[in-house]
Amino acid sequence: MKLEPExxxxxxxxxxxxxxxxDPWVNTIEEKGEVPAEVVDLLARHGYLGMRLDxxxxxxxxxxxxxxxxxxxxxxxxxxxxxxxxxxxxLAAISIARHGTPAQRQKYLPGMVQxxxxxxxxxxxxxAGSDPAGMKTHARKVDGGWLLNGGKHYISNGHRADFxxxxxxxxPDKRAGGRVSAxxxxxxxxGFSVPRVERTMASDSIQLAELTFKDCLLPxxxxxxxxxxxxxxxxxxxxxxxxxxxCSCIGAxxxxxxxxxxHAKLRQTFGKPLATRQAIQWMLADSAVELRAxxxxxxxxxxxxxxxxxxxxxxxxxxxxxxxxxGRIADRAxxxxxxxxxxxxxxxxxxxxxxxxxxxxEGPSEIQRMxxxxxxxxx
Numbered sequence: 001m002k003l004e005p006e007x008x009x010x011x012x013x014x015x016x017x018x019x020x021x022x023d024p025w026v027n028t029i030e031e032k033g034e035v036p037a038e039v040v041d042l043l044a045r046h047g048y049l050g051m052r053l054d055x056x057x058x059x060x061x062x063x064x065x066x067x068x069x070x071x072x073x074x075x076x077x078x079x080x081x082x083x084x085x086x087x088x089x090x091l092a093a094i095s096i097a098r099h100g101t102p103a104q105r106q107k108y109l110p111g112m113v114q115x116x117x118x119x120x121x122x123x124x125x126x127x128a129g130s131d132p133a134g135m136k137t138h139a140r141k142v143d144g145g146w147l148l149n150g151g152k153h154y155i156s157n158g159h160r161a162d163f164x165x166x167x168x169x170x171x172p173d174k175r176a177g178g179r180v181s182a183x184x185x186x187x188x189x190x191g192f193s194v195p196r197v198e199r200t201m202a203s204d205s206i207q208l209a210e211l212t213f214k215d216c217l218l219p220x221x222x223x224x225x226x227x228x229x230x231x232x233x234x235x236x237x238x239x240x241x242x243x244x245x246x247c248s249c250i251g252a253x254x255x256x257x258x259x260x261x262x263h264a265k266l267r268q269t270f271g272k273p274l275a276t277r278q279a280i281q282w283m284l285a286d287s288a289v290e291l292r293a294x295x296x297x298x299x300x301x302x303x304x305x306x307x308x309x310x311x312x313x314x315x316x317x318x319x320x321x322x323x324x325x326x327g328r329i330a331d332r333a334x335x336x337x338x339x340x341x342x343x344x345x346x347x348x349x350x351x352x353x354x355x356x357x358x359x360x361x362e363g364p365s366e367i368q369r370m371x372x373x374x375x376x377x378x379x
Contacts, residue, residue, distance in 0.1 A: 003299075010066060014073035017046065022077045030350070033204030035080055043084055044115035052089035052240070053097055057105060058113040059089075064240065065302050068247035075251035079354045080205045082248050087157060088112045090241070092119040092165045095182060095233045099225035104184065108163065120161035122152040122211055123234060129154075132167070132231060133175055137213065139168040139183060146170075146223065148183060148191075148216040158209030159194045162187050166213070167230045178228035183218055191216035202354045239305060241362045242319035246298045249322035249358050250291065256326070256333040256351055257287045263337055274336065283332040290325045297321060313375045320368035323358035330355050 003011065025039050043049055051067050053059025062070075067089060074081040087093075096108055111117030128134035137150025148168055158164060163186045170181040185192055196210040225233060261284060264275040274280045301314040330352045334341035341348045359365050 007065060007069060011069055011073065014070055015076075018073050018077050018081075021046075022074065022081055026078050026347075029078060029080060029205050030203060030344075035084065035205055039081075040084060040115040043081070044113065048085055049088040049115055050093060050109065050113035051085065053093060053109060053113065057097055058110045064243060064306050065299075067240075068243055068298075068302055071244050072247040072251035072254075075248040076255040078203070078350075079248070079252070080203065082244075082251075083156065083206065086244060087119055088115075090244075091121040091234065091237050094237055094240070095121075095165055095224060096184075098236075099182075099229065099233060101221070103221065104224065108184070111162075117162045118157060118160050120155055120157045120164045120209075122155045122158060122164050122166045124154050125150070125152055132180065132234070135167065135169055135180060137166070137168045138172070139170050139181060139218070141170070142217070144217075145220050146183065146218045148185070148213045148218055151210065151212040153210045154198070154208045155211055156206075156208060158211050159197045159207065164211065165224065166211075167234065170227055174228070177231060180230035181227050182224040182230035182233050184222050184224050185213070185216065185218065189216055189218070200357070202357055203350060206354070206357075238363075239311070239315045242315040243298065243302055243305065245358055245362045246294070246315075246318040246322040247302075249326040249355065250294055250298060252351055252355050253287070253291050253294070253322075253326040253329045256329050256348065257284070257291060259348055260284060260287065260333045260336045263340075267338075280336055283336060287329045287332055290329065294318075294322045294325050313372045316363075316368040316371045319362060320365055320372070323355075324365060326355045326358060 021042060025036065029035055029039070047060050048070060050057070050059035051062040051070060053061070055061045071082045071085060074085065093109065093112055096104055108117060108119070112119060123132065125135055125137060127136065137148070137152065139146040139148045148166065150168065152158070152166065155164070163184055166183045166185045167180050168183060169179055171179050191214045193212050194209050195212055198208045198210070200206060200208060261275070264280050264284065265273055267274045269277070298318045301311055301318050304311050304314070333348045334352050337346060337348050340346050343349060
């Protein structure tokens with residue numbers, strides 16, 4: 001799809017960087033099940049960490065379109081690269097940049113941009129994910145700070161984070177607005193532990209942690225923003241989060257279609273290439289149409305967001321459509337590759353597992369449909 005000249009140049013440079021610098025690390029990451037420190041340092045040196053942070057904070061000050069194009073191109077290689085970027089331009093970093101004190105910004109953000117400090121954002125609990133009203137983790141004001149108790153689960157990078165932005169109930173008498181506050185909890189503080197790390201169906205380098213807080217005494221300066229402002233912090237980044245997922249899905253789908261076309265041209269059955277078979281042609285055609293539609297919807301929405309327009313439920317539409325779209329294209333890619341598509345040595349197999357989570361993270365498809373439907377028929 002045609003882009004403005006500056007974005008075409010950016011995409012070309014990103015693709016070259018991905019092929020030359022990131023792709024060679026994929027096998028190592030898969031074999032070890034973790035990201036080598038050299039990869040994080042590589043991304044930091046090239047300015048891909050803290051992309052959305054202002055230059056005064058050490059970031060690149062990138063707009064939403066440039067940021068999303070970066071995620072799109074990196075996701076063509078391995079999903080873990082997008083998660084590393086999100087870790088320094090996602091909820092934790094943006095919340096500190098927007099609501100943190102000068103001391104908090106100085107303590108955390110430069111290290112994040114340099115790849116020396118890893119962060120995590122802890123909202124989800126067994127009874128509180130899409131419904132934060134069910135949150136049980138709580139913090140009580142005491143002399144000299146706050147006493148934090150509770151637990152979180154399925155927290156991305158929670159076991160590796162140097163600090164975690166933790167959402168906790170501070171005013172149980174309220175529901176959404178004013179009920180929840182955000183706290184900066186450093187690794188090693190007494191009472192903070194990681195009792196379990198879950199492997200998922202995705203690549204082993206992508207893991208989810210369980211966090212527990214037992215009488216964690218947090219200093220007063222651990223409070224991020226104002227008391228009761230935590231829920232608002234989470235909500236204000238929903239647009240960026242949904243657009244970042246949409247573009248990550250587009251990049252993965254683009255690579256899957258590319259691999260499917262190449263295989264269909266090369267693979268011979270009964271003396272003819274797979275690409276001459278109508279069944280295969282239709283799968284490729286459907287994938288191409290869906291990918292084009294996803295790009296058109298997503299790019300238009302990003303442009304409208306950057307122009308300051310009210311986009312309504314368009315970000316939810318992008319997240320919903322793109323996450324469902326990449327799942328269908330991944331399924332077709334496995335089918336086109338046949339037995340090869342099911343073995344670990346084939347990238348298609350890894351993509352098939354990795355993209356499944358897009359339909360759940362940043363609000364599952366069912367929540368997006370509910371948001372869109374409520375806007376159509378009223379609450």
